[in-house]
Amino acid sequence: xxxxxxxxxxxxxxxxxxxxxxxxxxxxxxxxxxxxxxxxxxxxxxxxxxxxxxxxxxxxxxxxxxxxxxxxxxxxxxxxxxxxxxxxxxxxxxxxxxxxxxxxxxxxxx
Amino acid sequence: xxxxxxxxxxxxxxxxxxxxxxxxxxxxxxxxxxxxxxxxxxxxxxxxxxxxxxxxxxxxxxxxxxxxxxxxxxxxxxxxxxxxxxxxxxxxxxxxxxxxxxxxxxxxxxxxxxxxxxxxxxxxxxxxxxxxxxxxxxxxxxxxxxxxxxxxxxxxxxxxxxxxxxxxxxxxxxxxxxxxxxxxxxxxxxxxxxxxxxxxxxxxxx
Numbered sequence: 465x466x467x468x469x470x471x472x473x474x475x476x477x478x479x480x481x482x483x484x485x486x487x488x489x490x491x492x493x494x495x496x497x498x499x500x501x502x503x504x505x506x507x508x509x510x511x512x513x514x515x516x517x518x519x520x521x522x523x524x525x526x527x528x529x530x531x532x533x534x535x536x537x538x539x540x541x542x543x544x545x546x547x548x549x550x551x552x553x554x555x556x557x558x559x560x561x562x563x564x565x566x567x568x569x570x571x572x573x574x
Numbered sequence: 575x576x577x578x579x580x581x582x583x584x585x586x587x588x589x590x591x592x593x594x595x596x597x598x599x600x601x602x603x604x605x606x607x608x609x610x611x612x613x614x615x616x617x618x619x620x621x622x623x624x625x626x627x628x629x630x631x632x633x634x635x636x637x638x639x640x641x642x643x644x645x646x647x648x649x650x651x652x653x654x655x656x657x658x659x660x661x662x663x664x665x666x667x668x669x670x671x672x673x674x675x676x677x678x679x680x681x682x683x684x685x686x687x688x689x690x691x692x693x694x695x696x697x698x699x700x701x702x703x704x705x706x707x708x709x710x711x712x713x714x715x716x717x718x719x720x721x722x723x724x725x726x727x728x729x730x731x732x733x734x735x736x737x738x739x740x741x742x743x744x745x746x747x748x749x750x751x752x753x754x755x756x757x758x759x760x761x762x763x764x765x766x767x768x769x770x771x772x773x774x775x776x777x778x779x780x
Contacts, residue, residue: 488582488583488586491583491590492590494587495588495658496655497656497658497659498656499590499653501653502654503653503654503655503768504653506652506769509772511773513774542654
């Protein structure tokens with residue numbers, strides 16, 4: 465018997481998280497306590513303006529916390545996941561993994 | 575439309591988690607220092623006392639200072655990542671309780687017993703694989719380095735090289751070369767993931 469695909473789950477994936485640049489940002493932040501703006505910029509390849517825009521959306525969604533600090537006289541913007549953000553990205557990864565597993569065993573019904 | 579590349583995401587996660595270890599150029603001055611230390615007890619060493627100890631201390635001090643300075647340069651060029659505290663407790667425990675004692679133990683065995691095989695080679699090769707495995711994998715040159723160390727260790731079995739104390743000093747020189755080459759290759763891998771900063775005003779969709 466063919467396994468039913470769970471493509472309906474695709475629609476449930478959080479769009480705020482699933483957008484590729486934001487998913488890269490959240491994935492990186494899930495692997496550390498915090499990262500600065502420059503690291504995320506180099507990681508995503510986004511311009512300052514675009515990265516700021518993505519971060520603003522993530523901050524509005526309560527997924528990311530933005531902190532400003534000074535290293536010597538240079539202002540540095542640091543980003544960290546909130547508790548909600550950490551839970552959200554972990555749940556998202558689990559869903560992606562579940563979908564991947566289903567896609568591996570799925571055969572279309574003839 | 576951009577798609578989610580799961581392998582890239584996994585690489586992002588592992589590199590961010592092990593950012594310190596991927597800053598390869600930090601290893602280069604340490605490798606140069608190890609190379610000098612390794613050559614110290616070989617026939618190719620050109621200096622005589624009282625310069626020997628002074629030169630070794632100087633080279634190690636320069637190596638550590640340069641490595642620290644390169645770390646600062648990475649922060650300015652590629653950005654800064656703060657690690658999650660306590661996440662790698664298991665790795666640290668294994669490192670201090672198993673890997674380091676095994677590495678020192680192998681050196682002691684080679685120094686005292688002089689077995690048919692240069693034990694330090696395969697043991698440090700295994701330690702290199704453990705390092706590669708626990709710091710985000712990816713960089714295949716560490717597997718090549720591990721193989722090199724192991725081959726070096728088995729050379730005495732075939733009469734191709736001395737074992738025991740005589741093999742330790744050249745081994746450290748080899749280690750220094752591996753640090754330097756591995757460090758440069760680590761750096762290239764990091765650069766591949768962390769691309770250049772694009773100019774403002776590009777048209778990437780938000």
